[in-house]
Amino acid sequence: MTENNTTSEKRAYYxxxxxxxxxxxxxxxxxxxRVLMDDxxxxxxxxxxxxxxxxxxxxxxxxxxxxxxxxVFMPEDDSARLDVWVTTKDNRYFNxx
Numbered sequence: 001m002t003e004n005n006t007t008s009e010k011r012a013y014y015x016x017x018x019x020x021x022x023x024x025x026x027x028x029x030x031x032x033x034r035v036l037m038d039d040x041x042x043x044x045x046x047x048x049x050x051x052x053x054x055x056x057x058x059x060x061x062x063x064x065x066x067x068x069x070x071x072v073f074m075p076e077d078d079s080a081r082l083d084v085w086v087t088t089k090d091n092r093y094f095n096x097x
Contacts, residue, residue, distance in 0.1 A: 040064070043084060047096060053088065062086040 014029035025032040036042055040062060048058045064084040084096045 044086075047084065047086065055089070057088055057090050057092075059086045060089050 012031070014026045014032045015023055016026060017023050025035065027033060027036055037046075043064060044059050044062055047053075047062075051059075053059060062084050085093070086096060087093055
């Protein structure tokens with residue numbers, strides 16, 4: 001068994017490697033979701049993209065609570081917990097769960 005095979009066998013199932021050898025986290029697993037969504041800039045950018053907000057209406061600030069329990073279907077039946085309060089450039093305020 002080669003060293004690469006041993007390393008990949010021990011690696012977490014939510015980490016994949018592309019043809020160039022770069023490693024990526026699969027975002028649909030709860031472990032990855034928690035890592036990716038525990039960053040204010042990442043949450044803001046993702047929400048601006050998902051909501052289709054243009055530069056005049058984009059989210060400019062947010063506060064979030066990552067441990068509030070809400071039930072969302074996840075592949076391994078784990079709950080996602082994310083509650084975000086946002087402020088937009090055009091002075092709108094709203095809560096996203």
